[in-house]
Amino acid sequence: MIKPGTKEAIKEMRSRNMAIKSIADLLEISRNSVKSVLSGKHDELKSKNSKHHKHLPIIRELYPRCSGNAVRIGDLLKEEYAIDIPYSTLRWLINKDGLGKAEKRPAGSYCFAPGEEMQHDTSPYRIKLGNRMQTAQCASLALAYCRKIYIRFYPCFTRFEARCFLIDAFKHMDGSCARCTIDNTSVLVAQGAGANAVIAPEMRQIGRLFGTVFIPHSVGHSDRKARVERPFYYVERNFLVGRTFRDWKDLNQQGVEWCIHVSDKKEKRSLKMSPAQAYIMEKPFLKPLPPYIPPVYSTSYRIVDVQGYVHLDTNRYSVPYQLIGKQVEVQKHQENVVIYHGREKIAQHQRVLEKRDKRICDDSHKISRVYPARGESSSQERALKGTDPVLDTYLVQLKKRSHGRGVAKFSKLLELKRTYPEEAFMMAIRKAQTYGLYDLARLEKLILSFIAGDYFNL
Numbered sequence: 001m002i003k004p005g006t007k008e009a010i011k012e013m014r015s016r017n018m019a020i021k022s023i024a025d026l027l028e029i030s031r032n033s034v035k036s037v038l039s040g041k042h043d044e045l046k047s048k049n050s051k052h053h054k055h056l057p058i059i060r061e062l063y064p065r066c067s068g069n070a071v072r073i074g075d076l077l078k079e080e081y082a083i084d085i086p087y088s089t090l091r092w093l094i095n096k097d098g099l100g101k102a103e104k105r106p107a108g109s110y111c112f113a114p115g116e117e118m119q120h121d122t123s124p125y126r127i128k129l130g131n132r133m134q135t136a137q138c139a140s141l142a143l144a145y146c147r148k149i150y151i152r153f154y155p156c157f158t159r160f161e162a163r164c165f166l167i168d169a170f171k172h173m174d175g176s177c178a179r180c181t182i183d184n185t186s187v188l189v190a191q192g193a194g195a196n197a198v199i200a201p202e203m204r205q206i207g208r209l210f211g212t213v214f215i216p217h218s219v220g221h222s223d224r225k226a227r228v229e230r231p232f233y234y235v236e237r238n239f240l241v242g243r244t245f246r247d248w249k250d251l252n253q254q255g256v257e258w259c260i261h262v263s264d265k266k267e268k269r270s271l272k273m274s275p276a277q278a279y280i281m282e283k284p285f286l287k288p289l290p291p292y293i294p295p296v297y298s299t300s301y302r303i304v305d306v307q308g309y310v311h312l313d314t315n316r317y318s319v320p321y322q323l324i325g326k327q328v329e330v331q332k333h334q335e336n337v338v339i340y341h342g343r344e345k346i347a348q349h350q351r352v353l354e355k356r357d358k359r360i361c362d363d364s365h366k367i368s369r370v371y372p373a374r375g376e377s378s379s380q381e382r383a384l385k386g387t388d389p390v391l392d393t394y395l396v397q398l399k400k401r402s403h404g405r406g407v408a409k410f411s412k413l414l415e416l417k418r419t420y421p422e423e424a425f426m427m428a429i430r431k432a433q434t435y436g437l438y439d440l441a442r443l444e445k446l447i448l449s450f451i452a453g454d455y456f457n458l
Contacts, residue, residue, distance in 0.1 A: 002033060010037045052085050056097060059090070068100045110224070112144040115285025118177040118212075119144055119228035120166070122157050122185070125236065129245050129354065136251070137161075138235060141169035142228040143177065146278030147268055149231050151239075151255045153248065155353055159202055162187050163296045164334040166206055171293075172256070175286030176210040181225045184216045194218040211287040234263065248353050298332040308365060312337060317349045318361040380410035384417065388426060394433050401438050412440045416447065424450040 006027060013023050020038075024031045058081060059073060066072040070091050077083040077090075085093075094100070120141045127136045137157040142149045150172045154161045170176045184193040190200040197216040199207070207213055217224035239258045245251040264276040271278050302310040304323045309316035312330055317337050319328060329340040332351065339347040349360045377385075381399070385392055398413070399406045417425050428446040437443060 002029070002037060007037050010034055014038055050089060050093065052083075052089055052093060055081075055083055055085065056093060058083070059093060060097070060099065063094070063099045070094060110144075110226075112227075113285075114145045114282040115175075115177050115287070117144040117179045117181060118142065118173075119181045119225040120169075120188075121183055121225060121228045121232075122187075123232040123235075125153075125240060127153070127240065127245065127251065129247055129251065134354070138232065139165045140228050140231060140235075141166070141173070142231060143173060143275075143279070143282060144181075144227045146275050146282045147227060147231075147271065148173065148275040148279045148282075149228070149263055150259055151231075151235060153251050153255060155248070157187060159187050159200060160296070160298050160332070163202055163206060166203075167293060167296060170210050170289065172259075173286065175283065175288055176212045177286065178212060180207075180212050180214050182214050182216050183222065183225070184219060188214060189216055209290055209293070231263070238262065295333065297338075300330050300332070301327055302330050303327055309359065309361075310339065313352075314356045315352045316357075316359045317347065318359070318365040319347045320365045321367055376405065378405045378407045378410055380407060380414045381405070383414055384410060388429075390430055390433060391426070394429050397433075397436075398438050409440060413443075416440070416444055420447050421451060 006029070009027065010023055013026070014020075020031050020034050024034050027034075055077070058077065062073045062076055066076065070087065073094075074085060074087060074090050077085060118141060120139070122137050122139045125136050125138055126133055128134075129136075134155070136153040136155065138151055138153050139157060139161070140149055140151045150169045152165055152168060154165075157165075182188050184197060188200060188203050190198045192198050194216055195218070199214050203214055222229060239255065239262070243254060245254065264279070265274050267274045268278075300312070302312070304310055304319055304326055305316075306324060308321040308324055309318055310328060310330055312332060317330075317339065319339055319341075323341055323346065326341065328346070331338040331340070335351055337349045337351050338345065339349075347362060347365065349362070352358055352360060381395060384395055395410070395413075398409055402409045424447050427450050428443055431446060432438070432443050437446070
């Protein structure tokens with residue numbers, strides 16, 4: 001096939017009275033090709049036709065009915081219309097007619113000035129933390145001009161996590177842009193979508209604090225925030241590959257280091273520089289951080305249960321036992337749980353993220369019980385000792401055959417001593433000592449046998 005440029009060269013050289021053989025030798029093509037170009041025959045486009053073109057209306061009718069399955073279209077053509085079209089020909093007709101192909105539209109592009117826009121979005125991932133696979137929500141913020149990004153992972157992403165993330169991201173960027181493009185998630189949007197969306201009050205408060213406005217993109221136009229969408233693939237194929245994470249804290253710490261040392265250092269084709277270098281040019285246009293950033297926390301009120309714990313997000317946190325049954329204020333921060341009673345701070349615990357139904361206890365909140373040492377004698381043993389050497393020897397042997405300090409057996413023995421006459425009791429002790437009898441039930445029968453004739457008709 002002769003290219004259009006070659007055709008123009010042939011016609012130009014022929015207009016200068018060059019011989020056909022000279023033109024063919026110069027362009028290294030055949031003389032017949034030169035003659036066909038000069039005669040105009042080569043300009044006639046040869047279109048490939050098939051004898052089955054006349055069946056295209058029937059094929060167009062069957063295409064949606066068969067969901068685009070060319071095999072079934074061929075079967076129905078045979079069954080209903082007695083038309084036999086080879087599969088390759090049928091496939092060629094379908095492709096040439098453009099059936100099933102979406103109409104291609106030219107792609108656009110968005111250009112942003114320094115400090116004009118930042119973009120925020122989230123994406124779920126399955127990540128192995130320790131020895132367990134967990135679902136993590138990756139939140140990301142990107143500066144649209146320099147492509148600098150910040151990521152952080154959460155077990156779930158609610159409005160509370162969104163507030164924490166945005167403040168951390170603005171601190172990481174050391175400023176904010178005048179506009180932040182977001183999607184239509186209910187985490188940031190209270191109601192509506194796109195241009196009719198109503199931003200949640202908590203998000204508007206953060207916007208006023210940092211001088212930015214949250215603008216959701218139109219429904220179905222997620223490419224409007226491509227600056228933050230594209231890095232999610234980079235996170236999946238680079239950051240999460242070949243790395244191990246102990247827990248959520250280790251995961252987020254490595255994520256920040258990856259943003260600074262890997263993502264920000266990689267040169268972008270469209271920028272001809274890295275995001276870190278472009279950030280230097282954008283930094284003067286960012287809105288500065290406010291002089292004071294209030295802490296982000298969620299407040300709830302709980303009644304201390306009978307075990308001295310308050311419940312928060314399926315976990316239990318201890319408070320001083322003196323507050324059992326009383327109402328306390330529980331403040332959930334990003335890293336900690338702080339508990340107040342009135343205006344007094346009574347407890348602070350590290351917030352548990354990766355576990356459920358766990359108790360977090362501070363030993364100072366429990367009653368301190370002092371248990372006597374194993375070798376110490378009980379009050380019952382001290383009450384029995386010192387009255388008779390034989391009894392003291394019996395007590396030593398009885399304690400060896402008892403659990404712990406032998407409180408139960410000494411209590412029973414003291415009861416026998418106080419219940420029955422002293423003379424009968426000691427006679428039974430001497431006899432039991434002689435025969436090695438340390439079963440107190442049998443000892444009581446022995447005592448009764450000594451006093452049977454004196455007190456009872458046994």
